Amino acid sequence: MAKSMDLLQGTLDLLILKALALGPMHGYGVSLRIAQLSKAGLQVQQGSLYPALHRLEQHAWIQSEWGTSDNNRKAKFYSLTPAGRKQLDVETANWARVAEAVGLVLGAQEV
């Protein structure tokens, strides 16, 4: 298994928001979804996943309710709020800018 990368805190928030933008999901599902989408390139540590979920809920970017999982068990489902959707847009734009900037720096040719 690939060694998991350390994620910048803001990045983890962005990933969670994006994962939840695809539909409501419980914490375990969120970690699976991120792993899946990144083709197992990103493994979210559980130790940071749940605090992040609670923090995002605190900011009212996501909300939670108890529901039933695929395997018919009680699970806490998170979903994006309208404010969270806006935040996702903002952070996506930010990320794009940062990525482009970092790319420019790394792509500079030696003269």
Add this chain to the structure above:
Amino acid sequence: MKTTGVRWIDMLRLRWRSLSRRNRLEDELDDELRFHFESLIERFTTDGLPPAEARRRAGLDIGGMEAVKENCRDSRGVSALENLGRDVVYAWRAMKKSPGFVLTAAAAIALGIGVNIALFSLVYSLMFRALPVFDPDSFRNVHIATFGEGNRSGYGTPYNVSWHEFNYIRKAAKTAEIGGLAEVEMSRKGDARSARAQLVSENLLSLIGSRPVLGRFFAPEEASQPGSAAVTVLSHRAWQHWFAGTADIVGHTIVLNRQPFTIVGVADERTTGPVLIVPDLWIPLTMQALTRSGEPLIDIATSGWIQVFARRKPGYDDGALRAEMQVLAQQSLQPHLPKRKAQVSVESGAYFNFPFVKQRFKPMFAIVTLAVSLVLIVACANVANMLLARGLTRRREIAIRLSIGAGRARLLQQLLTESVMLAIVGGAGGLFLAWGGARLLVGMIPAESIGRHQLDSSPDLIVLLFTLGVAVLTGLVFGLLPALSSLRFDLTPALKTEGLEEHGRGGRRRLQNLLIGVQVAVCLVLLVNAALLLRGFTHALQLDPGQSTRNILITGFDLRQQQYTAEESARFMNTLRETIAASPGVVSVSNTFIEPLHDQCGNMARIPDGDTAAREVKTSCDEVGTDFFRTAGIRLLQGREFTQAEMFNTARVAVIDERLARDHFGSPMNAVGAVIRLGQRADSDHEIVGVAASVRSLDLNRVAYGRVYTPMRGLRNNEGKLLVAYTGPAGDIDKAIRAAVASLDPNVTPHTKRIEESIRSALLPARMAAAAASALGGLALILACTGVYGLVSFAVSRRRREVGIRMALGADRVSVMRLVVWQGMKPVAVGGIAGLLLAGAAAQAVRAMLYGISPLDPLSFGSTALLLACVAAAAAAIPARGALRVDPAVTLRHD
């Protein structure tokens, strides 16, 4: 905008949920993480791992479950409030564990806070608490001060208005309905002062929201013209006490000041009037002429005697009311005092919110506030010391908490929470003390001198809030230093053993000594001032007052309420004088207008200077009968007394006192034969026939003016006093006076007192100040001494080993004792010196009440310092004996 609003509400909701349903949230967190854990196991099992291995892998994957939970809790962000809750619970548990400490500390705080609350609630009830009237929010006191040219006389406060002014203002007022009131004493069944009445405008009772339980209140025509309608409304209490609650009382008459009044109604039980003194009955303002003799005040446009109240009408605020009153008050002066200026203030109804009261009592209030704050400071220093000592015994606990990762800020918050809770417990105790104390203080005011009052000093929301505020502040003040000190130390030695605490000890000890020093210094300031006031008071009793202070009876009677004419009262007095003079044991009898040693009469006199110019001199005045100087025991220095003939003819003669003679005539000799003008015109020139020794007034607010005596012809305003010099038992003379009065007019009740009582009442303010200062000083002394006691017993328990070594090395008991006691006495000595210096400065503030004793009186300072030193030494010696019981063999083996 909207989203932030929603976010804010969501946040609040979540925080609330996390606080109120903490347990449920914890369960939810458990469930959530367990679901994750089990889902992982399931996945690993599906991947083909054996169950045990799947479990292990899942556990590894998820990391420390508790750490995750703590992080989740942190990200919910409720810590501050939640922590406070936990701190309170923790502090409560800690307090329950050491009830002895809590009790001692809380008692000290209760004393300190109690005196502050007592003062606060007293001042608050007098000056700010809403009046007992219906809807006090729209009920206002209107204070109309006037100044400038033109003579204006008055009764009661300077804010009272005349009948003419009152009617003008009342009729023109649009922003409020205006009511008026004047307090008077009347006679019922011939007993002077037996009924307290309020002269009122006909609307006043309904204005304060009163309702009749029987009959009705006054009709407008019953209070429209001077002299109209001898009708009265009884208070509920008078109805019950005087008429046993007879149901058909309406229509009956009651005789007041020898005038029958028809009872038209009875007010309900709640009606106690909008002033401090509760009346027995109400009569219309227009019956004023009956309440005192002389020219009726109601006829004099320049005489203010009516207190003004306003009930604001809906739609107007205080600003509008004040503006209108300012205009109307000015206009009301126009007919009779056109050059005088009115100055109106409108205030929420309270008993004693007059502007002059606020001004005059400000310095006194500042002194008293300072004194009670000082007691609180002593209490704070005292408890801070207890906490310091306790901080050492809790050092291990704190060290453990620090070492397992508690933040120092969190611990500080924890310790402060404990001290604030301690202060709140003390504050609650203080509330009870204050309630009792305020009642005690109010009880010290002689009831007969002011009548039945309705001062409500029971705690209400404002007082509770004040207490809470002071308690929290107190807790922070006394908690901060000990808390900081107990957090500032090295962990390692503290964890190892409790006994080894030499580390950082110097700082802690300095702090403890400083706190003792503060207590002693503040305590000395209070005690020295108490001693000075006591000395001043006893000194005042021994002063040569310039007249006899023994074997004199003073008899007063209020002839105003008997409807005597001036001639009748003069005849009454003369016959009485002769009858009493003939009684056995009576040395001489005379009359006086003012009570001896009081100073209640002031006048402007003019002393002709050369031919035309006249110097104006403020003088005090008295009207006296024949034999006055002999009866009162005042020496005549030059000239003569008034003759019997001068009492009945119109000779303009005067006797002045030595002060006036020396200040304005050079010497008593020069004064005799000179002229002094006691009015505006030449026909008020009086020839000075004698000079008498100066008499000292004992009133506190006295300004020493020279005095002018004139013959007493008839009775001014039917008021006057009989002065009887006697030998033998006073009781016999009193009986003779009673018999003589009764034989002349059985309706007149004489009020006789001995001159000693008169002196005591004049000194009442000084006595109350001395008593209050002694009480506060005593409290501070007790607190400071428990502080010294605590410090020394603490030191003894901490220095057992050192004492053991010293004794093992051959130190004798005396030197050990000296060592330990000195440790307690050193801060006392330093604090004492600082206290004496401070007390010297503070004593200047009470100079007025010292009757000539120097504010730096060495006797007061010396005796107080000695007292404090002795008591503190005793407080140090008692616990120090513990050091002598140290057995070197035991203490040395201990380590």
